[in-house]
Amino acid sequence: xxxxxxxxxxxxxxxxxxxxxxxxxxxxxxxxxxxxxxxxxxxxxxxxxxxxxxxxxxxxxxxxxxxxxxxxxxxxxxxxxxxxxxxxxxxxxxxxxxxxxxxxxxxxxxxxxxxxxxxxxxxxxxxxxxxxxxxxxxxxxxxxxxxxxxxxxxxxxxxxx
Numbered sequence: 396x397x398x399x400x401x402x403x404x405x406x407x408x409x410x411x412x413x414x415x416x417x418x419x420x421x422x423x424x425x426x427x428x429x430x431x432x433x434x435x436x437x438x439x440x441x442x443x444x445x446x447x448x449x450x451x452x453x454x455x456x457x458x459x460x461x462x463x464x465x466x467x468x469x470x471x472x473x474x475x476x477x478x479x480x481x482x483x484x485x486x487x488x489x490x491x492x493x494x495x496x497x498x499x500x501x502x503x504x505x506x507x508x509x510x511x512x513x514x515x516x517x518x519x520x521x522x523x524x525x526x527x528x529x530x531x532x533x534x535x536x537x538x539x540x541x542x543x544x545x546x547x548x549x550x551x552x553x554x555x556x
Contacts, residue, residue, distance in 0.1 A: 403450035414520040449479035
């Protein structure tokens, strides 16, 4: 099972590099973020963010908001995206009033799939960044699902999101 978490990190790093305006690099060192990203926006310039990959067999039951902040401070990141398959409601309390957000992996995957299906290789990170910066300390899964529905006509609930 140990290798599964590394596969999840590798897959997420590849997914973030799929965005034409993001450069992602996986960190394989304990005590740092899993993935460091730079989003290059014409509007906002370069914005650094980090991704924490939480692959669990069961629901994610806790997060250390202090550790997430430490990782952000270490690399000068503006925010953290925690991507996991599922989580318990108490995890929202762990990130409340922080510059971290939660996102379920199925919804992130559906966003990419629908974007690629409609636009091909030209997929921008901008819609996700716009949602993130307006929802710190929250679960943005619903907002991502709504974006997919409004822009691609696909109900994420029908796809398991």
